[in-house]
Amino acid sequence: MALVCVLVLLLHGPIWVFHFPKVDARQHPPLSSIFAPAPSPISPILASMSSLSPEIQLQARIEDHRHQMDPNKKLLISLIVSSSALGAIILSLLCLWIFHRKASQKSHQKNGYTSDSLNGHSLAPYMGKYNSLSMSCNKGAVSLMDYKLLETATKNFQESNVLGEGGFGCVYKARLDDNFYVAVKRLDGGSDGSQDAITEFETEVDLLGKIQHPNIISLLGYSIHGETRLLVYELMHNGSLETQLHGPSHGSALTWHRRMKIALDMARGLEYLHEHCNPPVIHRDLKSSNVLLDSNFNAKLSDFGLAITDGTQNKKNIKLSGTLGYVAPEYLLDGKLTDKSDVYAFGVVLLELLLGRKPVEKLAPAQCQSIVTWAMPQLTDRSKLPNIVDPVIKDRMDLKHLYQVAAVAVLCVQPEPSYRPLITDVLHSLIPLVPVELGGTLRATQLAPSVVPAVAYSH
Template identity: 75%
Template sequence: MKFLLAVVLLLHGPFWGFDLIVVDARAYPPVSSGTQVGIKEHHQMDPNKNLLVPLIVASSALGAILLSLLCLWIYHRKNSLKSHQKNAYISDSLKGLSLAPFMSTNNSLRLSCNKGAALVMDYKLLETATENFQESKILGVGGFGCVYKARLGENIDVAVKRLNGGSPDSAREFETEVALLSKIQHPNIISLLGYSIHGETRLLVYELMQNGSLETQLHGSSLGSALSWHHRMKIALDTARGLEYLHEHCKPAVIHRDLKSSNILLDSNFNARLSDFGLAITDGTQKKKNIKLSGTLGYVAPEYLLDGKLTDKSDVYGFGVVLLELLLGRMPLEKLGPAQCQSIVSWAMPQLTDRSKLPSIVDPVIRNTMDLKHLYQVAAVAVLCVQPEPSYRPLIKDVLYSLIPLVPVELGGTLTVAPPAVPRSG
């Protein structure tokens, strides 16, 4: 537009100069030497008036050029807006949420999530990025769908959760996840990069966590071999920090309701982030509505399972089970027979408080690699977290403070680890 304004100024400049000449000519006093003299002076001005024709022609040409440029600009702008609107998908199910402007394919690559808004992303872009949701791209399988690895652009890797079907539970979990994660920003909580809706298919796009879930690391093919004692304590500390943010700093407080090792994701440096907030609720909601019993057996607190009582101490119980997994390397539930299971809590409780037995039940991968005083302290924290009576369990902030001194400084704690002694030569 600056260019068009400059053209207009150049176009109208000659007319202003010409008008001043005409006005000045009329302002001269009348000549008293008779009519013939007046006619003669009139003829003397003809050369100036003859400039009018070429000026009009030049102005018309410039006007035509200007009009053409203006038409081209309007046409380009109109097509750009059509292209922008073509790639937007609008969902009535998300009315009331704070939504960012609908993004075109090019703008979808700007992966940033503003607090209080979720980024709407182009479905076709995500379909292409997952190679049409190819089976080889699956990272994991959940209750309502699969999580796929996807690549946006040349070097942006993300995880795409695909929720299929239009069931009320699926739609509710999707809306809860978008509403919560679009407002939460914390280094130990997964980042929601965007979402997309296409018919009954809903997509959630997260940052990619290169080391998968804690469940896969502990109970997968590697059986925890990549996780040293200090890294396990770092994961426990990160998880406690994420929960402490939800319980203490969110207003109202958020109860995760499905804390388990498969919902703790690990990046390339084994930094842990809480994920899967589809079942999360705000504190107080359970008092106003009849909340459906949800969660995963082995992690669900007994008072919630038996009586439907749900508080932040329910998350603390789930954290205690995860801490036992990190300590013992065992599954939360193990089959004893066709219809019989044993929980890690009931199996470990009698031995966790016996200092003579405790070292022998620790995961063989990390056995004898830690200071025994630290081992006893972690076992004591785990025992408190899984107490049957919720009032006996600590607040998550107390758990956090007890773990900080057990994690090396370089991993986010306050523990100073002495370098290994150099053997003397000779």
């Protein structure tokens, strides 16, 4: 801004420099007499010598004429020189300003972010102690990390450090510092699915390098070593929602309000992907194992290897992907993929939170039943619903809230996509059911007695 002001002053400079006051010839002497220079000491000498020869006399006349013309010429020349110099200065400053502006715009585009292109997290909390290692910034703020560092941090990928296992590799707990732990996902090449693993790796780095949201996992760095690729995430101390619900604890750490908070966090993460990213992002593999919980049971969406941006789903080269039990019917049968496919998967996870059951359960060696098929007839019957709720939370919530959540789940898993709500509508439906201290709007005065006879709410 200061540079622009200087330019404006300089550009206006010639206006007041060249504006002389009007002169009345009757009151003021001619300009030639005002600007006439002091008599030259040469002129008297030439005058005294003019009688000696015609050449000297002619030279004297020429010299006198030159001195008579000098004031106007000098003024004109000085004005021309000063104007040229001023123009050169203005042009130089203008060029400098344009260069500065372009450099500023490039810096902003590189380091800034919008709703669809947000910076990932750097390793600022610990990078100071490891700045001598071979790390460089790439893909926005996602760090390219030294493979040997991660190998050491996982104790050479020791089995005792395994946090979980996915389709293309294991996730390890890694210690980079005394108080800094991360999760390292290792993708090994060499198998038939190695190309798919590479594609998912590239998608994850590219997408999470642009996304930053409280309910989406943070990608801290990555590494490539031969056919092995590593992804480094923030460590989520309470693992996945799947482990919490269906693991050894069978959901005992998940109270009713905590489960509603997890559902709300998931909805907020999905709303960001669907409504605030440009173009919108479809997760395509939302499931309880991809919902991670931190030490305070805040939920974050993870595993974006199958995610795509809205508009690319009609391409012929996108093959059917997902997990049985979470895949929407229209995507499974017709390959039609929209944001409503994520809403369906969200509904399935919501049923897991309500009922404590897995998305698909075996009835016989060759027969399976989905949670949607099993629960749908009972979700709409208020006399049956309280009896199928997860025993851990049974009789520990306001039944009116239970019916509201069940109604949301029923809408989300509708076979027809157009009948499903937008994730924004789901979000607004859940906010009033979550206590204020957990991020909702429910206050203690609104809580009903925890144990209410189910018969009182039956038809």
